[in-house]
Amino acid sequence: MDTDASGSGGWRFAQCFGDKGEVEDITEADIISTVEFDSTGNYLATGDKGGRVVLFERNEMKKGCEYKFYTEFQSHEPEFDYLKSLEIEEKINKIKWCKRQNAAHFLLSTNDKTIKLWKVFEKSLRIVSESNLAEGQRPIPPPTHQSQLKLPRMQQQDNIVAAVPRKVYSNAHAYHIHSISVNSDQETYISADDLRINLWNLNISDQSFNIVDIKPANMEELTEVITAAEFHPTQCNVFMYSSSKSNIKLADMREAALCDRHTKIFEEEEDPTNRSFFSEIISSISDVKFSHDGRYILSRDYLSLKIWDVNMDSKPVKTIPIHDHLRGKLCDLYENDCIFDKFECIWGGDDRHVLTGSYHNYFRIYDTDTLSDVVLQADKSAFKAKKIGGPLPGNKLGAAKNGRPGGLRENMALDTLDFNKKILHASWHPRENTIAASVH
Template structure:
């Protein structure tokens, strides 16, 4: 298979647009400030982030701005550190996943989870009233106190807490298309929940062997089919993606379909099992295709064709010769997420040095972008000087993924493995992407809400309208 043509930010027409957080050189970053998940809601008007300190920060679209921009909405502490005295085990407050429920009224509902406990949060705007008139002792008659509007605040309250159902670390939660149920997956089990019932769940998959010494694989990710409420997909550390049908039996021990690409025996090595472990799996919007990510590759599967993927994209082929070093520094165990574009024509996944890649589904183009401070500087310095016409780049390329003088876009000899793009979310209706980028040189105190070592950035391009999205880049339609 021919390698896709690499394009820089300028060549593809992407432009950095917004950064949440401080851009200064601050070194006192704590582990709790690192972003651990990013998620747009179903409309794309709201964006949620979770961090290792158990906080959830929400942003809303700023409709008062000419371009598409996001502003701080609210922040709340979702999870606290706990200690399991029976197992002598610390339970981290880190937010592993956030999933939005489809909006039914003025309030927002979202699920957040750490390793053990899932919570359903209600986020709503609340009017504060104060007493305007009262009995002050000077009037000869009694009068009723009168309340007047004072302010509107955004409140977040936990409506349900779903606890004590997982013996192992929760790695995935997924809302069902029926809007009433969701599933949660840990290393060995997947449970089905009703949103309104917090003290009972149904085990729909259990791969735990009777003898734990016979354990050969673990569940790494799981997601409901976006259209058929009876289907769900899950991936394993053995490099397989399986499709299960809840209509067949109550406990889906036997999968309906299994998607696996056999490795070339000549390529087998000590690291084969590690790098074949699937870290993320996502259905396309119509449910026809599955996207899976392992350490080196992205694969696109047609759910009607199990024997081989319709597309295999080598994201980290340049790291194949460095697997020994990556094993030594534990980077070989990094879990990169993947995501589809809203229209299903492109896929995205992250890499090191704060690079991330956008591929068309035919794998003919590889747009390489870098969530680096230079992107923000290029936006500020460039200003109108770099503006192009509709669909043109409005920021500098260069370090923003560009190649100068024919040099390769990614210099494999100077990769910083401490900077990595693990988490991303694509706007459901626009070409706008939110990225959580780890950068040890950045500490953002975005007034109250943001103290992350990460930066969120959106990248987008104008389609039918000239609007941009937050953190973004401007690019032509595909």
């Protein structure tokens, strides 16, 4: 999706990658599990459940927003843990780009157990064009005298994009890794599973430092798990992590080697009158993100987005309901496991807009100042409409500029939602209003 060129402030569908038809036999391995722009916005990475990473490159030949295929590589393979009799999926949980230092790209990818640092670079293939036994394709008889000997000649044949794993960081997590975050110093990063957060040096793959450990001595006393973790965008000693108990903890690595004692905790007291069987599940935070300037924190739970001021931990500055109409359907959503879906939340490049997904391939963009919102649908019908020159769903049914409910917002509240279609993962271009959303 990119901003509508008409200047109306709307959005328009720009491009669709992957299968564009109504194909029923899409395999589980083809479902995208993470999507991430690099710091320049010129490259886009996607990871899927089959362990593949696909990179796209901005097409500079085109005027508008268009990306073209750059390269694809198999990042992770399925494994089996014989000690625990557990299958380890190849699914890519997260991809994070490292800032570019030279002509090569470096990015981290992780499945449940192993993190890899990939180097992606362009390489020229050379072949022997002339030797003592051949001239190009034509064979020649072996030389009979030393004066007939000549040095073989090389000739460039092609340029290819190669991907090699520079480092493999393994065996450091007993539980499933769900978050990785590169530090602003570009030398270290953190990886988080349900109970622990580890600090790594990018250049050292055989040791990491455990900086958060919430595992109780007796696992029967376990009451919460870590759900997401992220480094501060500019202060290399500060990071935060969220928990299933609806709180966000800010930690400072200068205070202690083990950051179990948080510097700040962002938590909102629950209204006892709203308490129900599902309260704990829907209040669990699925994603947290610092704003680009580090002043605000965006968090997503099942039904809402919250914006916190880093300097005010008593309550969120703003609470934005995402799909309040689902409150009456929590029983059904529990039955079909959708209540456990982990939606991501994203800041726009200007820190003035936030985005998160919903069901039926709807997603919402909010202006943090006015709280006016736009409801959009990333559906294959948008691709078809563009192809045949028809109206685009986003333009035809999008929210009105003055904030009156548009067609899509009304459709979103209807009973006809398809809960198998959902937008869990998205990424916002760092310098322009372009969004990449993965359609489930």
